[in-house]
Amino acid sequence: EIVLTQSPGTLSLSPGERATLSCRASQSVSSSYLAWYQQKPGQAPRLLIYGASSRATGIPDRFSGSGSGTDFTLTISRLEPEDFAVYYCQQYGSSPRWTFGQGTKVEIK
Amino acid sequence: EVQLVESGGGLVKPGGSLRLSCAASGFTFSSYSMNWVRQAPGKGLEWVSSISSSSSYIYYADSVKGRFTISRDNAKNSLYLQMNSLRAEDTAVYYCARANIAARPSYFDYWGQGTLVTVSS
Numbered sequence: 458e459i460v461l462t463q464s465p466g467t468l469s470l471s472p473g474e475r476a477t478l479s480c481r482a483s484q485s486v487s488s489s490y491l492a493w494y495q496q497k498p499g500q501a502p503r504l505l506i507y508g509a510s511s512r513a514t515g516i517p518d519r520f521s522g523s524g525s526g527t528d529f530t531l532t533i534s535r536l537e538p539e540d541f542a543v544y545y546c547q548q549y550g551s552s553p554r555w556t557f558g559q560g561t562k563v564e565i566k
Numbered sequence: 567e568v569q570l571v572e573s574g575g576g577l578v579k580p581g582g583s584l585r586l587s588c589a590a591s592g593f594t595f596s597s598y599s600m601n602w603v604r605q606a607p608g609k610g611l612e613w614v615s616s617i618s619s620s621s622s623y624i625y626y627a628d629s630v631k632g633r634f635t636i637s638r639d640n641a642k643n644s645l646y647l648q649m650n651s652l653r654a655e656d657t658a659v660y661y662c663a664r665a666n667i668a669a670r671p672s673y674f675d676y677w678g679q680g681t682l683v684t685v686s687s
Contacts, residue, residue, distance in 0.1 A: 492673040494611075501661055501677035502611065513675065545611055552671040553625035555601075555613040 459484055459548050463558035469566040476533040478561045480546035485526045490550030493522055493531045496560075497542045505544075506531065533563075541565050568592040568676045570662050575681030582652050582685070588645040588662030588678055596620075596640035599665040601674060602647050604658035604683075614660070615647065630656075652685045659683075 460483040470476055480491070489509035494502040504513040506522035509529055519534040533540055546558040574586040588600070602614040615636040616625045624636055635648040645662050659682050663674035 490671055490673075494674075501679050502674075503677070504673065504675050507666070507669065507673045507675075547611075547673065549669075549671045549673045553616050553623075555616075557611040557613070559610045 458554055459486065459551055459556055461546050461548060461556055461558035463544075463546060463561045465561060466559075467562045467564060469564050470536055471566045472536050472538055474536050476531075476536055476540070476563055478531040478533075478544055478563075480524075480529040480531070480558050482527045482529070482548060486529070486548045487550035489525050489529075490548060490552075491522075491524070491529050492547045492549060493520075494545045494547065495540075495542050496545065502545065536563070538565075568664070570664065570676060570678030572660065572662055572678045572681040575660065575683045577684045577686065578652055579687050580653060580685055583648070583650045584652065584683060586647040586649065586660055586681060586683070590643045590645065590662075590664075593664075595638075595643040598667055599623075599672065600638060600645045601663045601665060602636060602645075603661045603663050603674070603677075604656075605661070605680070606655075606658045609658075612658075616665070617645070649683070652683075654685050657683060657685045 462481045464479045491509045493506040496502045510522045543560045543562045569591045571589045599618045601616045617636045633651045637646045659680040661680045662678045664676040665672040666675040
């Protein structure tokens with residue numbers, strides 16, 4: 458099973474700042490089959506990024522994903538008030554054994 | 567508009583059973599693989615089970631194998647999760663999630679709002 462480790466656990470930033478979230482895999486994620494999801498309190502997760510760097514439908518271009526192999530990054534170029542949430546990475550290359558990272562909380566400083 | 571609406575959650579005693587449902591609308595349900603994902607209170611996401619569009623392929627996480635059964639009724643646009651021998655550690659919000667049809671392997675492109683299952687005496 459591929460284990461995903463996200464860092465940091467919590468990121469304290471102000472609106473307008475840049476957020477950089479990391480997701481590291483215990484073994485190589487084949488063909489960059491990595492997705493990112495956003496979850497706000499009391500809500501379901503929402504797909505942001507798939508294929509490590511492709512934005513899902515309707516996702517603003519301030520969200521970008523990068524990386525390959527074992528190291529992946531989600532970047533939010535300028536934080537908007539609605540971006541403060543928990544973010545999860547997910548690998549789907551070894552499906553049907555999908556795994557998620559433990560999450561990074563982006564909170565208002 | 568794609569909609570996934572879960573129901574059937576509630577309070578159940580350890581060793582008990584519960585059946586969750588997910589009603590789908592806004593897309594051709596019979597063409598999509600579907601999944602259950604859970605989230606324990608204050609914790610992260612855990613994939614639970616997956617079923618292919620025609621029910622030919624079914625998979626379970628090791629943590630629920632032998633206790634949970636996933637199924638679907640394409641005529642009713644519905645997904646189910648039969649949960650038996652429930653344990654305290656099964657307490658979670660259970661989400662149904664659609665697998666993207668264009669991607670193989672696939673990520674989850676739409677999620678329901680979830681239904682809470684609490685296992686406690």
